[in-house]
Amino acid sequence: MPSIQLSKTGVFSVNIPIRVxxxxxxxKGKKTTVRKGKNSNELIVTIERN
Structure with missing residues (x-):
């Protein structure tokens, strides 16, 4: 089950299943952007690739 954690310093940790x-x-270490979605409880995670 995917989950997102937020530390006290504002760092996001996104956990997704290993097969995904x-x-x-x-x-590990891929650059990502996290932004708010349309709904108040929705976050959109964008993974940047070269």
Whole structure:
């Protein structure tokens, strides 16, 4: 189950299932942008690729 955690310093930690990460060919340290979605409880995570 995906989850997002926010530290006291404002750092986001996004946890997704390993099979999803492998299918997207993600690695630790990828640059991401987190922004608010249309709903008040929705966050959109954008993963930037070169």
């Amino acid at each position: 990460a492998r299918s997207l060919k993600l690695q």
